[in-house]
Amino acid sequence: AQSVTQLGSHVSVSEGALVLLRCNYSSSVPPYLFWYVQYPNQGLQLLLKYTTGATLVKGINGFEAEFKKSETSFHLTKPSAHMSDAAEYFCAVETSGSRLTFGEGTQLTVNP
Amino acid sequence: EPEVTQTPSHQVTQMGQEVILRCVPISNHLYFYWYRQILGQKVEFLVSFYNNEISEKSEIFDDQFSVERPDGSNFTLKIRSTKLEDSAMYFCASSAGLAGVKSEQYFGPGTRLTVT
Numbered sequence: 017a018q019s020v021t022q023l024g025s026h027v028s029v030s031e032g033a034l035v036l037l038r039c040n041y042s043s044s045v046p047p048y049l050f051w052y053v054q055y056p057n058q059g060l061q062l063l064l065k066y067t068t069g070a071t072l073v074k075g076i077n078g079f080e081a082e083f084k085k086s087e088t089s090f091h092l093t094k095p096s097a098h099m100s101d102a103a104e105y106f107c108a109v110e111t112s113g114s115r116l117t118f119g120e121g122t123q124l125t126v127n128p
Numbered sequence: 129e130p131e132v133t134q135t136p137s138h139q140v141t142q143m144g145q146e147v148i149l150r151c152v153p154i155s156n157h158l159y160f161y162w163y164r165q166i167l168g169q170k171v172e173f174l175v176s177f178y179n180n181e182i183s184e185k186s187e188i189f190d191d192q193f194s195v196e197r198p199d200g201s202n203f204t205l206k207i208r209s210t211k212l213e214d215s216a217m218y219f220c221a222s223s224a225g226l227a228g229v230k231s232e233q234y235f236g237p238g239t240r241l242t243v244t
Contacts, residue, residue, distance in 0.1 A: 048231060050232065058237055058238075059132075059219055059235040059237040059238050060171070060219065060221075062233075062234065065232055067231070106170070110231060114159060114161070114176055114183070114223065114226045114231060114233075115161075115173040115186070116161075116171075116173060116233060117173065118170045118171040119170065120170050121170055121171075
């Protein structure tokens with residue numbers, strides 16, 4: 017079965033610092049991977065996705081993620097954190113049919 | 129930009145009552161989904177729907193749940209007899225396709241269901 021694991025339920029960074037949110041996947045077939053962001057009291061917004069092709073994927077709001085098959089990872093990064101990045105981030109893998117299987121989520125706090 | 133909408137934003141109901149959560153997917157999308165998120169837990173898949181029938185459902189989606197696309201725009205989730213443990217945020221999503229370029233799912237803002 018396909019699954020994702022997010023390391024670290026809470027990550028805290030200073031404004032301007034590098035953001036690194038970790039996601040590892042388990043899949044027996046080439047995975048389709050996604051990062052979603054959830055702001056307080058809002059729905060899930062797609063940040064970026066990997067399907068095939070280029071392994072470095074750029075998304076909205078300056079985020080990017082790199083698919084590393086050898087490490088079964090799809091970590092999310094942003095060079096410089098902004099206060100508005102504070103939210104919960106979910107990694108997801110598309111499994112059988114079209115269901116998304118989500119990770120536990122990582123709450124990002126950005127300190128001034 | 130097209131978006132998925134959901135009504136109501138918050139529903140309070142008594143245990144044993146029936147509730148219907150409503151969603152309007154993005155107009156040219158063909159695949160529809162319901163997910164739920166119990167407070168403090170991860171988002172869980174409930175059901176997917178295509179061509180007027182259920183494509184896939186999870187073990188959570190038991191006989192008390194049903195989905196329907198009653199007209200060309202709405203997509204509904206019915207919970208027949210609510211239980212306390214049904215309290216959660218319910219998200220509707222839609223996508224233009226499957227598995228690949230068009231497979232990204234767009235989520236609505238959610239309906240918070242509180243069962244008392």
